[in-house]
Amino acid sequence: MKCPNCSRTIEVDSEFCVYCGSRVSQSSAYVKTVRIGRAPDNDIVISDSRISGHHLKVRMDSANRVFVEDLNSTNGLYVNGERVRERQVSLSDRVSLGKDFNLDLRTVLGAGGGGGGSRGSGGGAPRPSSAEKQSVGGDLKSRERINIGRSNDNDIVISNIRVSRKHATLIRKDGYWLLEDLGSANGSYVNGRKISTCRVDDTDKITIGGVPLDIGKLFSAPKKDWSSDLLLQSEAITFQVGEKVIVDDITLCLKPGEFTGLIGPSGCGKTTLMLMLNGYLRPSKGQVYINELSLYDNPKAFQGQLGYVPQDDIIHRELTVTESLSYTSHLRLGNKISDSERDTQIKKIISDLNLGQASEVLIGSPEKKGISGGQRKRVNMAQELITEPLIYFLDEPTSGLDPRSDLEVMNLLKDMADRGHIVLLTTHKIDELNFSLFSHLIVMGPRGVLAYHGPASEACRYFGVKKPEEIFGVLEKRERAQLKQDYLKSSYCAEHQKGHFTGKSAPLNKAGKQSFDESFGQFMTLCKRNVQIKLRDTLNLSVLLLQAPIILAFILLVFDSYRLPHPIYFVLIVASIWLGFSNSAREIVSEQSIFKREEKAGLNQSAYLLSKITVLGALCFAQSVLLALVNVVFKDFNMDYPALLFVLFITSFTATNMGLVLSSFVKTGESAMTIVPLMLIPQVVLGGMIVPYQFFSDLVKILAVPMISRWAFELLILIEDNPFIIGELGFDKDWLGMDIIIVLGMCILFIFTTKYLIKKRCQ
Numbered sequence: 001m002k003c004p005n006c007s008r009t010i011e012v013d014s015e016f017c018v019y020c021g022s023r024v025s026q027s028s029a030y031v032k033t034v035r036i037g038r039a040p041d042n043d044i045v046i047s048d049s050r051i052s053g054h055h056l057k058v059r060m061d062s063a064n065r066v067f068v069e070d071l072n073s074t075n076g077l078y079v080n081g082e083r084v085r086e087r088q089v090s091l092s093d094r095v096s097l098g099k100d101f102n103l104d105l106r107t108v109l110g111a112g113g114g115g116g117g118s119r120g121s122g123g124g125a126p127r128p129s130s131a132e133k134q135s136v137g138g139d140l141k142s143r144e145r146i147n148i149g150r151s152n153d154n155d156i157v158i159s160n161i162r163v164s165r166k167h168a169t170l171i172r173k174d175g176y177w178l179l180e181d182l183g184s185a186n187g188s189y190v191n192g193r194k195i196s197t198c199r200v201d202d203t204d205k206i207t208i209g210g211v212p213l214d215i216g217k218l219f220s221a222p223k224k225d226w227s228s229d230l231l232l233q234s235e236a237i238t239f240q241v242g243e244k245v246i247v248d249d250i251t252l253c254l255k256p257g258e259f260t261g262l263i264g265p266s267g268c269g270k271t272t273l274m275l276m277l278n279g280y281l282r283p284s285k286g287q288v289y290i291n292e293l294s295l296y297d298n299p300k301a302f303q304g305q306l307g308y309v310p311q312d313d314i315i316h317r318e319l320t321v322t323e324s325l326s327y328t329s330h331l332r333l334g335n336k337i338s339d340s341e342r343d344t345q346i347k348k349i350i351s352d353l354n355l356g357q358a359s360e361v362l363i364g365s366p367e368k369k370g371i372s373g374g375q376r377k378r379v380n381m382a383q384e385l386i387t388e389p390l391i392y393f394l395d396e397p398t399s400g401l402d403p404r405s406d407l408e409v410m411n412l413l414k415d416m417a418d419r420g421h422i423v424l425l426t427t428h429k430i431d432e433l434n435f436s437l438f439s440h441l442i443v444m445g446p447r448g449v450l451a452y453h454g455p456a457s458e459a460c461r462y463f464g465v466k467k468p469e470e471i472f473g474v475l476e477k478r479e480r481a482q483l484k485q486d487y488l489k490s491s492y493c494a495e496h497q498k499g500h501f502t503g504k505s506a507p508l509n510k511a512g513k514q515s516f517d518e519s520f521g522q523f524m525t526l527c528k529r530n531v532q533i534k535l536r537d538t539l540n541l542s543v544l545l546l547q548a549p550i551i552l553a554f555i556l557l558v559f560d561s562y563r564l565p566h567p568i569y570f571v572l573i574v575a576s577i578w579l580g581f582s583n584s585a586r587e588i589v590s591e592q593s594i595f596k597r598e599e600k601a602g603l604n605q606s607a608y609l610l611s612k613i614t615v616l617g618a619l620c621f622a623q624s625v626l627l628a629l630v631n632v633v634f635k636d637f638n639m640d641y642p643a644l645l646f647v648l649f650i651t652s653f654t655a656t657n658m659g660l661v662l663s664s665f666v667k668t669g670e671s672a673m674t675i676v677p678l679m680l681i682p683q684v685v686l687g688g689m690i691v692p693y694q695f696f697s698d699l700v701k702i703l704a705v706p707m708i709s710r711w712a713f714e715l716l717i718l719i720e721d722n723p724f725i726i727g728e729l730g731f732d733k734d735w736l737g738m739d740i741i742i743v744l745g746m747c748i749l750f751i752f753t754t755k756y757l758i759k760k761r762c763q
Helices: 103-109 270-277 321-335 341-350 374-387 403-418 432-437 458-463 467-477 480-487 492-495 515-538 538-558 565-584 588-602 605-627 641-665 669-685 697-704 708-720 723-729 734-763
Strands: 028-036 056-061 067-070 077-079 083-086 086-089 095-097 101-103 146-148 166-173 179-180 188-190 193-195 197-200 204-208 212-213 232-241 245-256 259-264 284-289 306-309 391-395 422-426 440-444 450-455
Touching: 028 103, 028 270, 056 103, 067 270, 077 669, 086 422, 095 403, 101 103, 146 284, 146 605, 179 188, 188 232, 193 467, 232 270, 232 321, 232 697, 245 284, 245 450, 259 270, 259 403, 259 432, 270 391, 270 422, 306 374, 306 467, 306 588, 321 341, 321 374, 321 588, 341 605, 374 403, 391 403, 391 708, 403 432, 432 458, 440 458, 450 480, 450 492, 458 467, 480 492, 515 538, 538 565, 538 605, 565 605, 565 669, 565 708, 565 723, 588 605, 588 641, 588 669, 605 641, 641 734, 708 723, 708 734
Parallel strands: 259 422, 259 440, 306 391, 391 422
Antiparallel strands: 028 056, 056 067, 067 086, 077 083, 077 095, 095 101, 146 166, 166 179, 179 197, 188 193, 188 204, 204 212, 232 245, 232 284, 440 450
């Protein structure tokens, strides 16, 4: 409130102004104060995860004026739909904790005592909003069937895009309930296992399209937002490499509506901790639970409900913003939503992230001008919002942004948390503005110890500093063991440990395989995206398409007066291997971050690999068509065009898959291109032409076995069927069929090797 003398803001219950010293009017002396929150020391205790430990104060003065004050709560205080810090209200005003937990002020002022009156579990103070008075609570107890889904005509409405309109139903049987999935797109899970029909009771952990549903609380109280029961908990997680400990024995509990900053000095394990919390990295010790289900042992149960935005931009720069989001939506949601729903959702995300002006602009990159850096960050965030995740992880989301873009992104994330999401981000930008936005703070000390986890507003006081950035000085001076012990002894640690789940991890539950329609839909979407990306990258595409004509031109020029078939065939074989191998050597590694992100959200690995093989195979075929034209010029060869095209294509296609093996094995695109010559030189030397095969020693013949060139060259020579050349080179005239089998067998072997390496990379 304001001082009546100097008009400066003072505490609402102050008797004197701290600035001018004047006495506040007697009419402002409060005769009743009621504290409301989840903690047991409040006058009114509300056991609901949407309510902060100390959420607000309600005061009434001697003139019967009523004032409400937010106590730095996570989900905020709202008066008539407007979020406020402090305000005088009338008893007819609509006051809510968060946006949807309404209070009846008459009941509150009647139930609470003056600073220490009667307590209870809410005592009738909270009154459900009209939206909450759907057919839940008492009405459900008498039902024989309870319908669950996204549409409003269900008994339990879960407003999440991964929940089907008619998702599941609970059927009353003799003394128990039966959960039946209604053919939903993203499945129903009981204790982490995907089910079609399953008996359930109060102790079972039900997940509907990734959203937890606590059947034990189903009939206890009206509820509008079922994600408000969500808890993300880590239980003594540790990560170490050899003897080096990177994250040391960290236990956390994150709740809906919390906007949590994760800070600490460089190298303290912030990103590693985040990767363990979101399931990308399994800890050396400990577990991470979502509503008491192990995240690692039930990887499919919460698929799509954990969004992760790494520090680097991982989006295809050749697409527009709308195209990028559309492809992501098709990959993650497929035909689970209609085209109109998809368009509406994408437009809403673009609007919410203030990307309207950039929606039809190519994303580009810092080197290739497109949208701005701040817009690219928001597009990265938008990719994850497609599945409307309940938990959102961001690694340095504002790095490299100008102050205005930084503030826009931070306010956006704060709004997401206010809507009931769990939002956790790492940041190096520590200032009072960021601290004013965070509801909670996690501070990590040297070598991965937990130095603090509590309200952001109390962090400076905890570390004994005045400014947030001074916390780092404390972390440098104090021993890591002392930092850890200080936190373990603090009230903040005790608060977070209260009610913490410490059960055992369930056995690994593997979800059912994707349906053929879903996998095929992803395959078609990936093929379409791959083609569009290649067509947009005009320089690279031009180089790929011009290689074959240039090679053909040189062959025609050099061999115009020297028309022996076997050297020409060998050049064609080497050229086919080069084209196929170079086409694919960077194909997987160049988008490994994008693939891993999509795979975590439900991308089928086989669909991904087959899309690469299909598009690259089409490119190989086009190149082989051009190379085989040599047969049109040199008509005196004993080989028709289809036979030459067939051999060149299977050779190039096999080399393409060999390149995919390399691309799925190396860490960077630069490494792949460095290795390419080393892989191709043996193909030239051991192909059986430079030194005829008959002069190979036994050892060299063994070394030539894995060479595509050795078998493909022999195949062409045998098809040419010139006894003199066959004898001169030392090939076996009866091996024509075996050559085809070996080349195709090598191709199949490379495909399965790539699939194995992709699977291993995802693990």
